[in-house]
Amino acid sequence: MTGTRTIYVPRDAAARALGADAVAATLANNPDVTLVRNGSRGMIWLEPLVEVQDGDGPRMAYGPATAADIPAILDGTSDKALGPTDDLPSMKRQTRLTFQRVGVIDPLCLRDYEAHGGLVGLRRALAMSGTEIVTEVTDSGLRGRGGAGFPTGIKWNTVAGAEATQKYIICNADEGDSGTFADRMLMEGDPFTLIEGMIIAGLAVGATRGYVYLRSEYPDAIEAMQEAVEIARTSGLLGDVLGSGRLFDMEIRIGAGAYVCGEETSLLNSLEGKRGVVRAKPPLPALEGFLGKPTVVNNVISLATVPVILEKGAAHYRDFGLGRSRGTIPLQIAGNVRQGGLFETAFGLTLGEIVEDIAGGTATGRPVKAVQVGGPLGAYFPLSKFDTPFGYEEFDGQGGLIGHAGVVVFDETADMLGMARFAMEFCAVESCGKCTPCRIGAVRGVETIDRIGRGDAAAIPLLTDLCETMKDGSLCALGGFTPFPVMSALTHFPDDFAKAKEAAE
Amino acid sequence: MHSAQAPADLSAQVAAICAAHLGREGPMLPILHDVQHAFGHVPEAALPVIALALNVTTAEVHGVVSFYHDFRDAPAGRHVVKICRAEACQAMGANDLADAAKARLGVDWHGTTTDGSVTLEPVYCLGLCACGPAALVDGVVVGRVDKARLDAILEEAGA
Numbered sequence: 196m197t198g199t200r201t202i203y204v205p206r207d208a209a210a211r212a213l214g215a216d217a218v219a220a221t222l223a224n225n226p227d228v229t230l231v232r233n234g235s236r237g238m239i240w241l242e243p244l245v246e247v248q249d250g251d252g253p254r255m256a257y258g259p260a261t262a263a264d265i266p267a268i269l270d271g272t273s274d275k276a277l278g279p280t281d282d283l284p285s286m287k288r289q290t291r292l293t294f295q296r297v298g299v300i301d302p303l304c305l306r307d308y309e310a311h312g313g314l315v316g317l318r319r320a321l322a323m324s325g326t327e328i329v330t331e332v333t334d335s336g337l338r339g340r341g342g343a344g345f346p347t348g349i350k351w352n353t354v355a356g357a358e359a360t361q362k363y364i365i366c367n368a369d370e371g372d373s374g375t376f377a378d379r380m381l382m383e384g385d386p387f388t389l390i391e392g393m394i395i396a397g398l399a400v401g402a403t404r405g406y407v408y409l410r411s412e413y414p415d416a417i418e419a420m421q422e423a424v425e426i427a428r429t430s431g432l433l434g435d436v437l438g439s440g441r442l443f444d445m446e447i448r449i450g451a452g453a454y455v456c457g458e459e460t461s462l463l464n465s466l467e468g469k470r471g472v473v474r475a476k477p478p479l480p481a482l483e484g485f486l487g488k489p490t491v492v493n494n495v496i497s498l499a500t501v502p503v504i505l506e507k508g509a510a511h512y513r514d515f516g517l518g519r520s521r522g523t524i525p526l527q528i529a530g531n532v533r534q535g536g537l538f539e540t541a542f543g544l545t546l547g548e549i550v551e552d553i554a555g556g557t558a559t560g561r562p563v564k565a566v567q568v569g570g571p572l573g574a575y576f577p578l579s580k581f582d583t584p585f586g587y588e589e590f591d592g593q594g595g596l597i598g599h600a601g602v603v604v605f606d607e608t609a610d611m612l613g614m615a616r617f618a619m620e621f622c623a624v625e626s627c628g629k630c631t632p633c634r635i636g637a638v639r640g641v642e643t644i645d646r647i648g649r650g651d652a653a654a655i656p657l658l659t660d661l662c663e664t665m666k667d668g669s670l671c672a673l674g675g676f677t678p679f680p681v682m683s684a685l686t687h688f689p690d691d692f693a694k695a696k697e698a699a700e
Numbered sequence: 701m702h703s704a705q706a707p708a709d710l711s712a713q714v715a716a717i718c719a720a721h722l723g724r725e726g727p728m729l730p731i732l733h734d735v736q737h738a739f740g741h742v743p744e745a746a747l748p749v750i751a752l753a754l755n756v757t758t759a760e761v762h763g764v765v766s767f768y769h770d771f772r773d774a775p776a777g778r779h780v781v782k783i784c785r786a787e788a789c790q791a792m793g794a795n796d797l798a799d800a801a802k803a804r805l806g807v808d809w810h811g812t813t814t815d816g817s818v819t820l821e822p823v824y825c826l827g828l829c830a831c832g833p834a835a836l837v838d839g840v841v842v843g844r845v846d847k848a849r850l851d852a853i854l855e856e857a858g859a
């Protein structure tokens with residue numbers, strides 16, 4: 196064989212969940228190849244996606260691969276051959292900015308990271324003033340990707356303007372929303388990007404310490420992030436940042452299985468070692484956050500998008516998008532779909548394009564019934580709303596939210612009364628307990644939906660009233676937004692709430 | 701449960717875990733994770749030791765432990781099977797899968813089989829939503845878990 200041969204087998208949790216480790220095991224002791232455990236390209240329906248590269252040639256994709264496929268893949272006769280990875284239709288249609296390196300590089304190789312554009316943004320930031328960095332991020336139009344969509348530059352400006360002996364950058368990696376995995380894929384596939392983004396945030400606002408609050412449900416991401424931080428520290432990326440004399444260091448902290456700890460003030464309490472109860476605002480975390488100090492709390496994707504903004508410039512990022520939703524969004528396509536996974540694209544595709552075109556319809560082949568966008572607090576969209584363009588204001592205008600950009604598809608067998616009940620049950624299980632409408636209301640909600648399920652139509656107005664009470668009387672979006680999935684299910688799929696009645700009669 | 705006097709070795713071990721984290725900002729959760737890792741649960745007897753180290757009341761430590769789903773007050777079975785209950789997995793049949801698991805094990809959520817082999821836990825999303833139904837078996841991710849796959853998993857766990 197001439198030249199070196201590299202085989203890529205993802206270490207991403209989804210690839211592993213589908214057998215990637217068994218595939219990698221067959222290659223580990225093969226002297227003819229170099230095995231790289233990369234992140235996932237995001238086409239989960241093709242995982243484990245094995246890539247073969249000879250010398251500097253194109254990477255050739257094979258998938259979904261099993262250990263038994265490896266001999267044929269190595270001698271070029273496999274019927275799992277898909278052609279060059281970069282030419283796959285799903286890759287060509289994406290605009291990969293935040294995820295430009297995910298699936299491409301060895302996630303834990305800093306040299307590979309730099310060879311693919313890593314640290315360009317940080318080096319530029321080191322030559323800028325804090326104010327200039329904040330302005331650049333503000334000009335990019337980047338809005339928080341954790342759900343609320345608050346402009347990142349404006350948040351940073353508040354923290355930058357606060358006087359304090361210590362400030363913090365806290366990355367919210369609690370990613371509790373069902374149907375979302377962009378944070379996980381980024382942390383497993385390109386952890387240095389998140390570290391670089393946090394350092395730039397630190398330079399921008401004058402913070403020298405950072406924490407990543409990472410959910411315990413992500414063992415693979417925890418491992419990748421912890422290793423990456425170690426490597427960053429020994430290579431002089433963390434500490435005295437690239438020998439610049441500017442200081443920044445960070446730690447990975449593990450959550451303990453509470454959904455509400457994704458809410459930023461609950462997260463701060465949890466990080467401080469308290470019960471993860473939501474704090475009333477004001478004070479804003481930007482002014483009185485972790486241990487009472489000015490704190491940036493940003494989602495993984497918000498922070499991991501900062502390096503590419505600094506690398507390519509605010510205008511490059513801002514030029515993508517729709518209306519007030521600028522740049523790209525990593526869509527996470529999940530549930531009952533043929534082609535599930537991560538698809539980074541400019542804002543503005545319609546929900547119908549996403550579900551029919553990109554997701555390729557349902558996995559079961561049955562017609563789509565409903566699509567939940569934005570996690571467990573997001574509304575269920577019926578087919579009649581498929582022309583809604585993917586953007587913050589556009590979804591808000593349709594009584595929904597894009598949240599962390601999870602798109603969960605259900606086929607016609609879905610029982611929407613059951614989904615409404617689950618939303619209430621989830622709220623009851625995960626409530627932090629501070630507000631009565633959330634803590635007690637959610638339990639009543641389950642009971643009320645059960646009454647409806649037994650054919651008691653008189654309970655429907657009770658459910659509507661209860662949802663109003665929860666909306667008005669809840670401190671945070673857990674209690675306040677649970678009515679969205681519940682009411683959207685009731686409004687758009689009334690038959691599912693009447694069926695039980697017919698059966699009873 | 702009355703607050704039992706901690707056996708000396710447990711106290712010493714917990715105190716050592718606390719000492720390792722005391723220099724950190726917000727050491728409580730890292731300590732609790734390590735204690736659970738060491739003992740398989742957070743023993744009642746560990747709470748006063750942690751309280752003393754962190755200069756808070758035992759009631760406060762108890763309040764924190766009880767808030768989080770991850771911390772258990774009794775050891776789990778030899779294997780812990782977590783099945784995702786969240787929406788994307790439901791769209792792929794997670795409810796039926798969970799029912800099958802409960803029936804085969806003869807337990808409800810959080811239950812441990814009588815022979816102590818398996819504890820069944822619900823989990824709300826593992827980030828494997830494009831290959832559901834998903835499960836976490838002793839910390840290892842598994843995707844597209846159908847009934848056959850579930851049977852194989854439980855078989856291997858000895859249940």
Ligand SMILES: Cc1cc2nc3c(=O)[nH]c(=O)nc-3n(C[C@H](O)[C@H](O)[C@H](O)COP(=O)(O)O)c2cc1C
Nearest residue numbers: 339340341367369370371457458459493494497672
């Ligand atoms: C119940 C609840 C759960 C949340 N979970 C998360 C989460 O898992 N990850 C996240 O980034 N933001 C989550 N948020 C939003 C955060 O409160 C906050 O808006 C976000 O971390 C800010 O970062 P961003 O501006 O970069 O989006 C949640 C909010 C609520 C009310």
Ligand code: SF4
Nearest residue numbers: 627629630633671674
């Ligand atoms: S709405 Fe629910 S979760 Fe949010 S603060 Fe109130 S009780 Fe806590």
Ligand code: FES
Nearest residue numbers: 784789826828829
């Ligand atoms: S919904 Fe089950 S893994 Fe995300």
